[in-house]
Amino acid sequence: MKNENIITQLSIFVNNEPGRLAAVAGILRDFNINVKGFNLAESTEFGILRAIVDDPEKAFENIKSRGVIVKKTDIIGIEIEEDSPGSLFKAADVLGKAGMNIDYGYAYNGKNFESMFVRVDDPEKAVEVLKAAGIKLIKRSEI
């Protein structure tokens, strides 16, 4: 059983042309895929849409069936304590000291908490060190 703190994110390659994002969003709608959080990273001619969705396994198959480049990526969700300045620093500092680079991150407003999704090269290990440092991580079931 996969670590409950490891979350599956879908990463989708999108050409940076008018209407391309709409086309991908249309596919999400067609398959009734509920997007909980997302982030769009872009270079000049392409973008990468990263999305947290309900039932990522099924969504992955559905999106792939439309010939779109999609990939599953393991990420982790770090809870940001409310009214507690420096909590983002604390998590980043722990990872930095453990020699782990954050490839990217983006904010997410959960029902009960603020949080930050981050992608690191070794999520299992990141979960370990963050937990050991007393930092609260989001469980898959909490999204």
Place this chain on the structure above:
Amino acid sequence: MYWNANIECMAVDDLKKLQYRSFKNLINNLYSFNKFYHDRMKGAGVHPDDLRSLADVQKLPFMYKEDLRENYPTKLFNVPNTEIVRFHASSGTSGKPTVVGYTQNDLAYWTEALARSLTSIGIGSNDILQVSYGYGLFTGGLGLHYGAEKVGASVVPTSNGNTERQLELMQDLGVTAIACTPSYLMHMSYTAEKMGIDFRRDTCLKKAVLGAEPWTESMRAKIESAMGIKAYDIYGTSEQAGPMFSECEERNGIHIGADIMYVEIVDSDTGEILEDGERGEMVVTMLKKEALPLVRFRIKDITSLMKDECPCGRTSPRISRITGRADDMLIIRGINVFPSQIEYTLMRIPQIGDQYMIEVSREGALDNMKIQVEIKPEFFSDKVEDMVKLRAHIESELKKYLNLAVPVELKAPGALPRFEGKAKRVIDKRVM
């Protein structure tokens, strides 16, 4: 296996004598009966009597595509209308279309050339050949059709288009060989993948006869590994008749039927004849052509005459792979670039697919080139940094080979246009 061993394996000296005799007859005939050639030769100060050996051919003036255009549609025809049994017309991709005509004898030598070529590839009466070249004004479809019938192959005349139906027929009829443009075969391969068809598992396809557009060795490697087949290069233009001459099973150069076509390689700028092995512009004389004679025609294809003997036993001269057309050449910031060089480089990069587009534009006085490629899904990384690195890698490979910095754009699979006939991969937005 030879179709016509007498000619295909004739001693080289005898072939040259045969060519000289054909030349003599052709030039005597044209000088006496054809105003265009008569005037041209007079203008160049050459008389048929000046042709004392095959080497004297270079005294004759060149003929150009423009001559065909200026005499559109049939002013250069050398026979009365009653003798013409078929027309074809070029697509006009590089200007006004040209019309070509054929007598019964013209069709006969065309078909003969194809029968030799198909036999040399090992295609014969046991084969089922799908002709996916366009049928109609384009010479590919009907040309291959009659050539394949001549060797007794069973022809499936699908023409191009309706690719899914073509793939179904290919499976249902047990097609063993296909003739089409390389870009159409790639399109078929792409469509097959989407339909869940695996060429190795689901078809009997073994060979592909590919031509009508320049393609590269790396494209061949890509096609062969993707489909589990052997691909052969075939050459011929509508001015010559149509696709005619191909590689043999050695796949090292295209055998030219020496009794049908006489090839010279010249320097594009000076028109001087180059040594065997030197790359230059091909100049052709059609030795048997009746309806529309061609003498020293500047075909613009870039190739070289090969020096060595072919192990297949054919003595007919061979030309090396066509690397482009003299008028395909792009001059970008003073550097000559052939689209085939770009293709050669791209097809060796495993992270990208087999479709690409080249866009040329002008900013002020500067020519700019941009290349779009499709990334393969398995090489997609969701880190922008990785993708940018991949892009930089492609750019540096191009830089290495072209000696020119060309920006690359990464596209999703399926984003670039597919071609069913001749591929048009260069978009030239420059206003000349």
